[in-house]
Amino acid sequence: DAGVTQSPTHLIKTRGQQVTLRCSPISGHKSVSWYQQVLGQGPQFIFQYYEKEERGRGNFPDRFSARQFPNYSSELNVNALLLGDSALYLCASSLDGGGAREQYFGPGTRLTVT
Amino acid sequence: DQQVKQNSPSLSVQEGRISILNCDYTNSMFDYFLWYKKYPAEGPTFLISISSIKDKNEDGRFTVFLNKSAKHLSLHIVPSQPGDSAVYFCAALSNFGNEKLTFGTGTRLTIIP
Numbered sequence: 001d002a003g004v005t006q007s008p009t010h011l012i013k014t015r016g017q018q019v020t021l022r023c024s025p026i027s028g029h030k031s032v033s034w035y036q037q038v039l040g041q042g043p044q045f046i047f048q049y050y051e052k053e054e055r056g057r058g059n060f061p062d063r064f065s066a067r068q069f070p071n072y073s074s075e076l077n078v079n080a081l082l083l084g085d086s087a088l089y090l091c092a093s094s095l096d097g098g099g100a101r102e103q104y105f106g107p108g109t110r111l112t113v114t
Numbered sequence: 115d116q117q118v119k120q121n122s123p124s125l126s127v128q129e130g131r132i133s134i135l136n137c138d139y140t141n142s143m144f145d146y147f148l149w150y151k152k153y154p155a156e157g158p159t160f161l162i163s164i165s166s167i168k169d170k171n172e173d174g175r176f177t178v179f180l181n182k183s184a185k186h187l188s189l190h191i192v193p194s195q196p197g198d199s200a201v202y203f204c205a206a207l208s209n210f211g212n213e214k215l216t217f218g219t220g221t222r223l224t225i226i227p
Contacts, residue, residue, distance in 0.1 A: 031213065033214075033215070042118075042220055045216070048212050048214060058214065090157050090158070101163070101207055102160050103213065103215060105158045105160075106157050107156055107157045
């Protein structure tokens, strides 16, 4: 079975540009969450979506937005990129139901802002 | 405010011995805990989890212990293997309406052959 997939793998952008990252969850999973990981730290929660509705949002500016599609895939958008947005962006999916709370991560998208 | 803490940035263990990774938390609302393993340039891989209603969960070589009164959990790996060398993250969930994982800063485990 395919795990969580993310695209692209790597991305280089310049300050002020906009970026869209994509995620496909494990088949049957209805919840998708986004995390940002910078070097030396654990992943930081950005968003959770369940059944196309935003369920949670972390402490990130409004330049960050996301959405979930009817097939449960998701996009993360970041506008007006700053150097500090350079990080590994991780997508995780979960069943989010019936007591199954484990989240499974994709390989991530490495974003470099220059 | 670091709600999940892994106070050991690194740990070295001889192959075949036991590896013990520790994690402390401060938020009493956390009710589910998970351990992830991460290799460079990959996403975290789920290892094992434990609900706050339990004090131990075992899966093969991996055992997680939870001490709620001390707000402490630990991951035991027995026996340790070279492939276990990675960064290990402790993470916690609260029953707060969303499934936001709060991570520690990680412990780099090195298994010495």
